[in-house]
Amino acid sequence: MKVLIIDEMHPSIIPLLEDLNYKVDYKPKISREEIQASLSDYVGMIIRSKTPIDQxxxxxxxxxxxxxRAGAGLDQIDLEEVTRRGIQLFHAPEGNRDAVAEHALGMLLMLFNRLHIANQEVKQRVWAREANRGIELKGKTVGIIGYGNMGQAFAQRLSGFGVRVLAYDKYKSGFSDAFADEASLSEIQKQADVLSLHIPLTEENKYLLNKEFLSQFNKPFYLINTARGELIQLETLLWALEEQILLGACLDVLENEKLQTLSGEEETLLDQLAAKEQVVFSPHIAGWTHESYRKINEVLAAKIKGAFKNH
Structure with a gap:
């Protein structure tokens, strides 16, 4: 039984699969054409996001x-075709949920305390205390959209900060716990000081945060997006910041993350966002820690073992 790995993975994946009696072909530089030519030889495939897994x-x-899938998102996979062919699909949100939660909180604290500005100023011998007066998280209401692995982990990290956490999940009910109160979208729009997105990208929620959605918030708020860039367009982000609907944004993901392929319009929008002190970026690394790199492999191996233990 052979397994093909088509992306860079933590090296622990190979012995984990070999312990399950698979022969592993580790080919992170393989091209799409080469995958197509050899795929019929394999019973399993391990992926990140090299190429669309389509019909x-x-x-x-x-x-x-x-x-x-070594990660959480499944938006590059034709789920209908995978199901039609009877192929089992595994992903590993459990492996990087802690990393995402810590990163989201870190970005928010950095923005509230202007650490991204103050750090650069002091390095340039500028000692501007009043200009860098911060904002406290305590007493704020944090809204979470999506209360799965990532949303729950983020709520847990917030539990020591004296905030109220409201969570909405379209596919769950009765999930209030010690870390968050279940709420409707409209309740979050009425009360949130901070909104954090923890949902996968689907056709249904693509560009969920449009102008109409954002305009329904009762007060200006801060946005954290560690989920998918296509949940909100750059143009909409810029508009919301300039209209002071958004007070600031923590963005680990972008609508187009292949920066060398940006159109002229996208370049301009990104430059305008980058010029704003109240916007903090990171390059899609919220779930990208040394620990999660290994944990993702362990989660996948455990799921494969559980699914095929009788084979």
Whole structure:
């Protein structure tokens, strides 16, 4: 039984799969054409985000029994075609939920305390105390959209900060716990000082945060997006900041993350956002810690073992 790994992975994945009696072909530099040419030889494939797992690719997957996504998002995978072919699909949000939660909180604290500004100023021998007076998180209401692995982990990290946490999840009910109170979207729009997104990208929620949605918030708020850039357009972000609907934004993801392919309009919008002190960026690394790199492998191996323990 052979497994093909098509992306860079923590090296622990190979012995984990070998312990399950798989022969592993680790080919992180493999091209899409080479994947198509060889896929019929494999019962499993481990992926990150190299290439869309679509019908054109899967038509070569004669023997494929599982696909394991080293991460949380499944938006590059044709879920309908995978299901139609009886291929089991595994992903590993449990592996990087702690990393995402800590990163989201870190970005928010940095923005509130102007650490991204103050750090650079002191390095340039500028000692501007009043200009860098911060904002306290205590007493704020934090809204979370999506209360799965990531949303729950973020709520847990907030528990020591004296905030009220309201969580909305379209696919769950009765999930209030020690860390968050279940709420409707409209309740979050009425009360939130901070909004954090923890939902996957689907056709249904693409550009969820449009002008109409944002205009329904009762007061200016801060946005954290460690989920997917396509939940809000750059143009809408800039508009919301200039209209003071948004007080600031922590952005780990962008609508187009291939910065070398930005259109002229996208370049201009990104430059305008980057010029704003109340915007903090990171390059899609919220779930990208040394610890999560290994934990993702362990989660995937455990799920593969559980699914095929009788094989």
């Amino acid at each position: 054109a690719l899967l038509m070569h997957a004669d023997r494929l029994k599982f696909i394991a």
